[in-house]
Amino acid sequence: MAEDERFLLAVLADRSGAMDEVAGWLRPDDFADTAHAHLYRCLSALHHRGEPIDQMTLVWEAQRRGLLADGTLTADQLASICDGSGAGNAEWLGERIMRSSLTRTAATSARAIRALAENEALAPGRLISHALHALDPLNDARTRWQTTNDTPGPTLAPTPPAGTSPPARAHAALARSTPQPPAQPPQRPGAFPAAPTARTSSRAPT
Structure with a gap:
């Protein structure tokens, strides 16, 4: 996973506009490596300020934040990301990092x-x-993962109006769950209704 993080940071630093593919849902906390998380935070800051993003501006932002001076980041770590060109798809790499982050967060x-x-x-x-x-944290990661994959959330039942009292809601639910009488079958064409049965008079003939 550290390799995927390094590849993604190299792509983001090398390809103009790559941050647009992941900035909306990938967070620094999704990175397992602390140094990589700080570098992604630098890239996010540059993207948020609307400044150009390339390898030089990433180095400048890391130095401005004192990441090299305080030992958070080593020169070798920065060189492994900023030397050479970044090859790969930013969104695909970001999804792999997001999936790993979701698993860690759930655990x-x-x-x-x-x-x-x-x-x-x-x-x-x-x-x-x-x-x-x-x-x-898990709910937040899951929501961002669904956003990434365009996965719709669960469909919820409509919420009753706020003014509806609990007994009224209970009666309404019972009414919806009461089985309805079966529909009468339609009569055949030309059929006549059955004649009513004559009642026997209880009075004796006079």
Whole structure:
């Protein structure tokens, strides 16, 4: 995965307009390598400011942020990305990085929720609240992944009006779920309705 990240950064630094393909959904936190995440943040800053993006401006932005001075980034790491030309498709490489990020995020959320569930001092209500909070990063990553792949989200049932009371909603749901009587079969052409059965008079003849 580190190789995919390095290839993507090289493409973004070498190809004008490549950032437009990934800037809308790929985030620095999606990069597993911290140095690569900082370099992508530099590229995102240049793209956000509308400045030209190339290998020289990437080096300048990294130096301006002090990434080489504080040891966050080494000269060799920067040279491996900015020396030579970047070959590859930015969107395809970005999707691979996004997929890996989604897997890591899901594993992190699962570990956090498991730790919460093992805490016997945590009340059920607080457990649910903390678990939902732990799922926030995963929901964000999943939403961005769906945006990348144009995958529609689940279809939700329409929400009842705010003024509808719970009993009214319950009655409405019951009405919708009540089975309807089967429809009567249509009569054949030329058929006549059956004659009503004569009732026997209960009075004796006089």
